[in-house]
Amino acid sequence: xxxxxxxxxxxxxxxxxxSSLNCSYTxxxxxxxxxxxxxxxxxxxxxxxxxxxxxxxEKERLKATLTKKESFLHITAPKPEDSATxxxxxxxxSGTYKYIFGTGTRLKVLA
Amino acid sequence: xxxxxxHPSWVICKSGTSVKIExxxxxxxxxxxxxxxxxxxxxxxxxxxxxEGSKATYEQGVEKDKFLINHASLTLSTLTVTSAHPxxxxxxxCSARVEGGLTNEQFFGPGTRLTVL
Numbered sequence: 001x002x003x004x005x006x007x008x009x010x011x012x013x014x015x016x017x018x019s020s021l022n023c024s025y026t027x028x029x030x031x032x033x034x035x036x037x038x039x040x041x042x043x044x045x046x047x048x049x050x051x052x053x054x055x056x057x058e059k060e061r062l063k064a065t066l067t068k069k070e071s072f073l074h075i076t077a078p079k080p081e082d083s084a085t086x087x088x089x090x091x092x093x094s095g096t097y098k099y100i101f102g103t104g105t106r107l108k109v110l111a
Numbered sequence: 112x113x114x115x116x117x118h119p120s121w122v123i124c125k126s127g128t129s130v131k132i133e134x135x136x137x138x139x140x141x142x143x144x145x146x147x148x149x150x151x152x153x154x155x156x157x158x159x160x161x162x163e164g165s166k167a168t169y170e171q172g173v174e175k176d177k178f179l180i181n182h183a184s185l186t187l188s189t190l191t192v193t194s195a196h197p198x199x200x201x202x203x204x205c206s207a208r209v210e211g212g213l214t215n216e217q218f219f220g221p222g223t224r225l226t227v228l
Contacts, residue, residue: 032215043115043204043219044155087154096160096168097143097208097215103154 002027006088006102013078013109021073021105023088031091033071034099035064038085047073047086078109114138115207117220124195125228132190132223134205140185141207145217146178149202161188185210195227 003026013019025033032051036044048057050066057064061082063074073086085106089099114137124130134144142163147155159180160168167180177199179191188207192199202224206217 034216036219041202041222041224043117043206043221046113046216046218049214049216091215097217098145098157098160099155099217101154101157106152 002090002092002100004088004090004100004102006086006105008105009103010106011108013075013107015079015109015111016077018074018076018078020075021086021107023071023073023102024069025071025088025090025100025102026069027090027092027100029093031093031097033066034089034091035071035073036087036089038087038104040085044087075107078107080109080111083107083109113209113218115205115218115220117205117223119223120221121224121226123226123228126196127194130192130195130225132192132203132205132225134188134190134207134220136186136207136218139207140210141188142185142210143208144182144188145206145208146180146188146190147204147206149204149222155204158190163188192225195225197227200225200227 005024007022035047038044048064053068065072085104087104088102116135118133144161146158158173161180161182163182169175182188204222206219
């Protein structure tokens with residue numbers, strides 16, 4: 001069964017304190033892995049797509065990496081405005097383009 | 112680019128009434144749209160895949176007669192919650208995949224907060 005697990009469930013960081021969020025996945029065949037940011041009461045905002053092991057993507061203070069079993073979202077020197085829930089989703093090669101979402105990591109960055 | 116809108120952003124209705132939520136892709140065509148439901152502090156739960164010109168594909172456990180989906184054009188999908196009850200209160204979010212795009216990501220609407228009294 002295809003499955004996505006994110007850890008930690010919640011994370012509190014001081015401003016400037018770098019850390020990483022984990023997304024572990026089990027899927028029959030990976031079409032793509034996607035990272036989103038969601039603010040309270042809003043829809044998810046697209047961040048990155050990763051397609052193959054070894055791939056890396058960067059955007060401002062965020063960097064996403066991918067292996068055959070997991071993905072990491074590295075946050076360098078975070079700011080309070082980075083506080084949000086970060087969601088990971090995978091798309092399997094079989095069938096439709098639907099996502100399998102992880103449970104998310106709620107990040108709080110303290111000033 | 113790749114903007115998805117939803118209307119209304121929030122709705123309050125009485126138990127037993129039906130509510131329609133619209134999802135539009137504003138600057139691209141979308142053969143496939145998706146409807147999700149999200150409970151507080153939980154992740155998104157896929158309800159159904161909406162296919163333009165054909166019947167929606169519902170996930171296991173989702174009542175298709177309760178949640179009617181119509182995808183009448185390449186830019187519009189609607190979700191109708193029929194005979195709504197308080198347990199249907201939730202945050203409903205749609206997404207769309209760019210048709211013919213080189214990548215497979217979904218772009219999400221801002222969500223609709225439904226409260227059934």
